[in-house]
Amino acid sequence: LRLVVLISGGGSNLRALLDASDDAEFPARVVAIGADRDAEGLAHAEEFGIPSFVVPFNAFDSREAWGDELVDQLRQWQADLVILSGFMRLLPPRAVEALSPALLNTHPAYLPEFPGAHAVRDALAAGVAQTGASVIIVDHGVDSGPIVAQRRVPVLPGDTEGRLHDRIKLVERELLVDVVLDIANGQLDLTTLA
Numbered sequence: 001l002r003l004v005v006l007i008s009g010g011g012s013n014l015r016a017l018l019d020a021s022d023d024a025e026f027p028a029r030v031v032a033i034g035a036d037r038d039a040e041g042l043a044h045a046e047e048f049g050i051p052s053f054v055v056p057f058n059a060f061d062s063r064e065a066w067g068d069e070l071v072d073q074l075r076q077w078q079a080d081l082v083i084l085s086g087f088m089r090l091l092p093p094r095a096v097e098a099l100s101p102a103l104l105n106t107h108p109a110y111l112p113e114f115p116g117a118h119a120v121r122d123a124l125a126a127g128v129a130q131t132g133a134s135v136i137i138v139d140h141g142v143d144s145g146p147i148v149a150q151r152r153v154p155v156l157p158g159d160t161e162g163r164l165h166d167r168i169k170l171v172e173r174e175l176l177v178d179v180v181l182d183i184a185n186g187q188l189d190l191t192t193l194a
């Protein structure tokens with residue numbers, strides 16, 4: 001299974017996928033890593049000797065034109081599955097149409113709770129005892145697509161946003177690896193979920 005992972009930030013979840021796919025037994029390969037900016041997580045690509053590409057959002061005069069270029073790059077890599085992992089851009093409709101349902105996003109909350117870009121902060125502010133991590137199929141909404149996998153994560157007394165997010169990311173990584181395994185083994189067919 002040919003994976004392309006898209007990031008915007010540190011790519012710590014990407015790293016977990018790289019570690020997993022580094023194992024010859026793992027039935028999926030990260031064939032390329034893409035970003036919408038000069039993300040620090042692209043350093044992981046270098047370390048693992050994996051090609052990377054940047055489609056700078058600000059270099060295009062429209063979200064659609066940016067999205068078209070991104071889809072074109074993904075096609076060139078013949079991605080079987082595209083994973084958004086800390087990718088902080090909304091894809092334009094044409095791009096979602098072109099890629100989904102082989103287009104997953106990982107989110108640091110128990111969707112549909114706390115969608116959006118500040119899920120961890122929002123959970124803390126809400127004072128909930130538990131939040132979670134979710135892997136979904138990307139649709140045209142914000143964190144609104146079909147849920148592929150999710151698991152609860154406790155909020156502990158004294159949690160800061162960073163400490164809670166780190167605890168959630170550990171679960172995100174497990175979910176991501178499990179989902180990729182199930183898809184690669186044919187136990188999970190995204191087209192039936194979409």
Ligand code: GRF
Pocket residue numbers: 007008009010011012013014041085086087106107108169172
């Ligand atoms: C992850 O929690 C992801 O779900 C969210 O942003 C975080 C990215 O972290 N969208 P990293 O870039 O993988 O370290």
